[in-house]
Amino acid sequence: MREVSGTPTPAPLRVVGASATAGVDWETVYRNHVTAVYRYVYAQTGNRPDAEDVTSTTFMRALPRLRPEVSDGEMRAYLRATARTVLADMWQQRHRATNDLIDEETMSGTLTAEPATEVDVDYVLADLPDNYRQVLEFRFLRGYTIKETASAMGVSIANAKVLQLRALRRAAAIGRPDAPS
Amino acid sequence: MPRADRRLLRFIDALLKDRRPRRGPAGDDLGAMQLASQLRAAHPGSSEPSPEFVDGLARRLRREQETADSFQPRRRQFLITGLATAAAGIGAGFGLERLRDTLTETPSGSSLSNLIEPNWVAVAKLADITPGKIQRFSAGGVEGFVFNVGDELRALSAACTDQGCILHADATSGRLACPCHSATFKLDGKPDRNDYGYPLTPLPAIEVRASGDDVEVLVPKTA
Numbered sequence: 404m405r406e407v408s409g410t411p412t413p414a415p416l417r418v419v420g421a422s423a424t425a426g427v428d429w430e431t432v433y434r435n436h437v438t439a440v441y442r443y444v445y446a447q448t449g450n451r452p453d454a455e456d457v458t459s460t461t462f463m464r465a466l467p468r469l470r471p472e473v474s475d476g477e478m479r480a481y482l483r484a485t486a487r488t489v490l491a492d493m494w495q496q497r498h499r500a501t502n503d504l505i506d507e508e509t510m511s512g513t514l515t516a517e518p519a520t521e522v523d524v525d526y527v528l529a530d531l532p533d534n535y536r537q538v539l540e541f542r543f544l545r546g547y548t549i550k551e552t553a554s555a556m557g558v559s560i561a562n563a564k565v566l567q568l569r570a571l572r573r574a575a576a577i578g579r580p581d582a583p584s
Numbered sequence: 585m586p587r588a589d590r591r592l593l594r595f596i597d598a599l600l601k602d603r604r605p606r607r608g609p610a611g612d613d614l615g616a617m618q619l620a621s622q623l624r625a626a627h628p629g630s631s632e633p634s635p636e637f638v639d640g641l642a643r644r645l646r647r648e649q650e651t652a653d654s655f656q657p658r659r660r661q662f663l664i665t666g667l668a669t670a671a672a673g674i675g676a677g678f679g680l681e682r683l684r685d686t687l688t689e690t691p692s693g694s695s696l697s698n699l700i701e702p703n704w705v706a707v708a709k710l711a712d713i714t715p716g717k718i719q720r721f722s723a724g725g726v727e728g729f730v731f732n733v734g735d736e737l738r739a740l741s742a743a744c745t746d747q748g749c750i751l752h753a754d755a756t757s758g759r760l761a762c763p764c765h766s767a768t769f770k771l772d773g774k775p776d777r778n779d780y781g782y783p784l785t786p787l788p789a790i791e792v793r794a795s796g797d798d799v800e801v802l803v804p805k806t807a
Binding site: 568 | 589592593599600602604605608609610614615616617619620621622623624625626627628630631632633634637641642645646648649
């Protein structure tokens with residue numbers, strides 16, 4: 404998707420389709436990266452409206468600011484860093500934590516800082532007790548309703564509701580020193 | 585049912601219906617909410633962008649580009665206005681020269697400083713950074729610590745590499761401690777206490793130098 408010069412020095416890479424007068428063909432860059440950015444963002448938001456908003460903002464901010472000659476890898480890194488910033492803003496604006504977690508002084512740094520660390524879902528699930536793992540698999544991976552989940556697990560609907568909350572909190576805390584048990 | 589439970593249930597319901605969750609404090613459930621999002625994304629087929637979205641955003645970008653083309657000088661202006669975003673990304677835990685290492689995907693030998701304009705900023709007086717003292721600074725969107733180890737100046741990002749909480753310096757123990765989940769880091773940036781089930785990445789280093797009476801760090805230039 405790009406031309407690489409044959410010189411041994413750091414090769415200036417340019418996007419195919421860029422013309423001398425119009426600069427980079429942003430659309431080519433965009434199409435090359437949009438799916439990866441969207442997938443990353445979706446994994447942090449878990450829903451389509453937010454994933455679309457964050458992806459849009461990421462490209463609107465990042466694309467015009469990139470130097471035309473950057474490599475695909477640099478482009479990916481920069482888009483990822485921009486997406487993280489947009490995500491962090493979203494989390495802070497929407498779920499501004501009260502001071503039960505952190506004090507006001509650290510507030511700005513806490514949520515602006517980073518979206519969640521990427522986790523290996525299989526790893527997290529494997530570490531849970533069976534009923535916790537099952538409820539998360541049914542609800543999130545298979546998309547069962549709470550009623551279907553309760554039925555599949557042979558528990559009441561009220562039980563299934565509570566179970567999914569406990570499972571989620573336990574999973575989120577896996578390995579943390581203050582993990583609830 | 586406790587309020588926190590109702591809040592987390594509403595959050596889960598929104599995700600499973602592919603809707604935007606309501607605004608509201610996350611309380612202790614920030615991690616649970618983020619994990620729910622990640623689990624949801626593991627649902628097969630859920631995390632692909634729709635062709636309509638991809639095409640719609642392409643049209644928006646094209647319009648933006650056409651508007652931008654009518655302004656001169658273009659590149660320079662964009663580079664400067666873009667720095668706030670880049671700086672925030674760096675403040676989130678990336679050191680200038682470490683971004684490439686952190687993301688590991690950059691094939692060429694260049695770094696983020698090719699994308700943004702770096703700038704040396706004075707953040708402390710040299711005389712104040714005595715051995716053992718750890719001083720916080722905030723410059724160019726970067727939160728960091730500067731200190732003196734064996735008469736060598738060093739600077740590290742102050743954002744925990746777990747969830748980005750701002751670390752506290754404990755000069756007595758020579759550790760940087762996270763207020764959120766009790767992780768600590770040594771002054772070489774390496775994670776110290778590791779009660780996690782996964783290793784934390786080291787704190788990114790920030791370039792630092794002595795310049796006259798000042799201690800300067802290399803951070804993105806802000807407009």
